[in-house]
Amino acid sequence: MGKTELNKSKVNHNKVGRNKLIKPGGNKNKINLLTKLLISYLLVLLFPVMIIVLYYYPYSAEVVKEKEMDWNAHITEQFMTSMDTFTRYVYNLPFELVQNREFRLYQAEESDYQRVLIANEMKKYNATDAFIYNTLLYVRSTGYLFSKTGSAYSVQDMGKPGVGFYYESWPHNDLIETLNTLDSPVVRPVEGVLVPGHNRVRMLTFLQPLPVGGTSSPGVVMIMVREDTILRMMRSVSEAYKGDFFIFDAQGQPLVASNEALVQSSGDLPQLVSRLGKDSGSFRDTSIGTSSGASPGSSLGSTQGSSSGIHRINGVSYLVSYSVSDKNGWKYVSLLPVSESLQGLRTIQLNTILLVGGILLLEVIVIYVSIRKNYHPIKRLVEFAAGLLETEERGPMNEIEAIRYTLSGLSAVNSRLDEEVKETLPIMRDNMLLELVNGHFLSGEQMQREATKVGVSLDGARLAVAVISCDSETEETNLVLLYCKNRESQLPEGVQGYFFKSNYHHEIVFVCSHGEDFSVQAYLALLQEELQVRSGWKTIIGIGEPGEAVRAEGHSQPKGARRTSGQDQPELTCTYILDPNSAHVSYLQALRTVEQLRLRYTSPILSFAEIEMSPSGTVSYFAELLQSLELAILKNEATLVESLIERIVCYLSSEGLPPHMLRSVYLNTASVIFNGLQRFRHDDQSLLRLTDAAFQPRYTLEQMTGILQESGAKLCEMIRETLPKGRTASREDILAVIEDKGMDPNCSLQLMADHFGMSVSNFSHHFKKEMGQNFKEYIDRLRIQRSIQLLRESEETLEGIAAQVGFTNTSSFIRSFKKIVGTTPGQYRTTHRS
Secondary structure, X not given: OOHHHHHHHHHHHHHHHHHHHHHHHHHHHHHHHHHHHHHHHHHHHHHHHHHHHHHHHHHHHHHHHHHHHHHHHHHHHHHHHHHHHHHHHHHHHHHHHHHOOOOOOOOOOOOHHHHHHHHHHHHOOOOOOOOOOEEXXXXXXXXXXXXXXXXXXXXXXXXXXOOEOEEOOOOHHHHHHHHHHOOOOEEEEEEEEEEOOOEEEEEEEEEEEEOOOOOOOOEEEEEEEEHHHHHHHHHHHOOOOOOEEEEEOOOOOEEEEOOHHHHHHOOHHHHHHHHHHHOOOEOOOOOHHHHHHOOOOOOOEOOOOEEEEEEEEOOEEEEEEEEEOOOOOOEEEEEEEHHHHHOOHHHHHHHHHHHHHHHHHHHHHHHHHXXXXXXXXXXXXXXXXXXXXXXXXXXXXXXXXXXXXXXHHHHHHHHHHHHHHHHOHHHHHHHHHHHHHOOOOXXXXXXXXXXXXXXXXXXXXXXXXXXXXXXXXXXXXXXHHHHHHHOHHXXXXXXXXXEEEOOOOOEEEEEEEEOOOOOHHHHHHHHHHHHHHHHOOOEEEEEOOOEEOEEOOOOOOOOOOOOOOOOOOOOOOOOEEOOHHHHHHHHHHHHHHHHHHHHOOXXXXXXXXXXXXXXXXXXXXXXXXXXXHHHHHHOOOHHHHHHHHHHHHHHHHOOOOOHHHHHHXXXXXXXXXXXXXXXXXXXXXXXXXXXXXXXXXXXXXHHHHHHHHHHHHHHHHHHHHHOOOOOOOOHHHHHHHHHHHOOOOOOOHHHXXXXXXXXXXXXXXXXXXXXXXXXXXXXXXXXXXHHHHHHHHOOOOHHHHHHHHOOOOHHHHHHHHHHHHOOOHHHHHHHHOO
């Protein structure tokens, strides 16, 4: 063995020895690292557990009580607001009755005619408010009480059970005395009333003299509201609420109670209401954590007129909310047992402990397994990246080589993407030119920037647009386009021209930027002749007027400026800036010129300047015919429609109408006719397909007149078939139509009159006679009632709700809502939603 081999043997021996010494230490370090990572994750998980134990448990009961009190107070405020809204009409009704001159309340003599007149007038108030059960107008001069249902009762009938409205706890003599001497509003608490027919109903009764606040009252208004109506309103505020509601008047007398036994069992509740009325600013319980032992006097500051806290009533702790209405002074109280709000708290706490413990154990297992399985994430990431571009030629690589290999592959992919972008450059060029002629560019500078990106140069003093229409199939049109594109490179010096496909299948657009001495018409005439001679392709060409460009300075590309890699884009050397609007105008002129040639063929090529302009008189004559046609269709006059369509067809066929106006006359007339057809059959798919076919751009004059005559005849046939026969309109029939179409924006007095075969004035008079109010007021109230339901039950926007209930715009919806309800829809939603 030589000296060199001996040294290598020693080195290898030392390496093996070091490896043997390092291996246990390495395993130890590895285990320590896993342990440290596991401990760190456990500390992160223990942090929220400590927060739950140290903060959540001590204060959970207090937080729940506070939230429950706030919610209880909110529910009470909502119920008070609802009652204020519905009782507003109760207090306004006497004023409305006094304003009705038909009642003649101050007329001295009594007659049967007067009683019948008052009874009929009271019927008009039958559907005014669903909150009110019945309204009785007592006229002292007649001695009768007139119901809103049209019935009349004498004061003696009120003391006869089953005949009038018999109050069980209100002596009849006291009732008569009250009706004859009442000079200020009175509200009677809920009490039993025998309504006609011996049905017992609990009623809240409002009595108000006429006029309120006046002297020498001629009568009294009795407004009765069912107790169950108020209780349903209580529960509608929140279906999840389990407490009880109570209403007291300004003197503390109980009016309505959802739990009457609680009021009658002891005087704790009335005493509490009286005490709260004296000091509503010191009511909220300060010792929330000890609600079971809270005294009635313990309180926390709150706003005047509204407060909440914890009180004991009949030995039971309640969450009490108290609010006073600023409308009538009524006091609203809600009671929720404390046990109802806190009974599930301890169960939730125990379940939380078990859940957190289970999650903690599961997280420990997941973290430990994840650390063991993902101990070499970098290596796995490198293998995944190299596998994205795996090829057969790639041999074994280390991490650095794999990363280099992956980056090289991504660079190659990027190069291929650049080549594909270059291949799409012609398509981008055609799209840019199509946007130019359609007027999508706002300025010349914007157009120049987009043109530079796609290699388009339009730097001449003038720019003209021409349209080439091919009398051939789409495949041959593509061949013509390919031939024209090959001619772009053969244009004279100083002329830039581009051919591309139009929006229409058989048309090609030519955009040309040139000097003042270049004739676009002469160049296109030669091209047209080549197409005819070489390939037999027949075309017609319309040329628009060239637009003038604006001279500009300093638009050449700076010396040494960079060019985009892989694109041969010319330097900007233009001294003119094109006005995009001139290109759009020239394109429209070219389209009109092609239309002229298609309808009145005079030559294969024509410029816009060669078209004779039509006198204004012909346009006004057609406008009058078209307006008369629209009115005849709206009035369902089939004979007049036929006559007007025939006159328009004769107008189209006349020699004096310039050809370029033919299509405009045809399109406007066809639009009016098909709108009329759509009015009768808006969901007819065959009609939609016929409409689409009627507006195709390549029709001859004979085809246009044929379409108008055929569609006009179909419209007249529909008018005659669907026009309803005249018939009477009963109240039930009117309500059925309104139920079906009342929320449709098109539901109008005209539509209803047409449905029943009546004139507008006759139907309006008939509707008011049958329904007691005019059509618009009735429809507006119906729509507002539906919008109130949507505002309370949905998250729909005001625009969406206005559209659903039949208003054409949001402004009219807000005006009508505020006029009827007294507040805006937004304020109503904010106030009435829990």
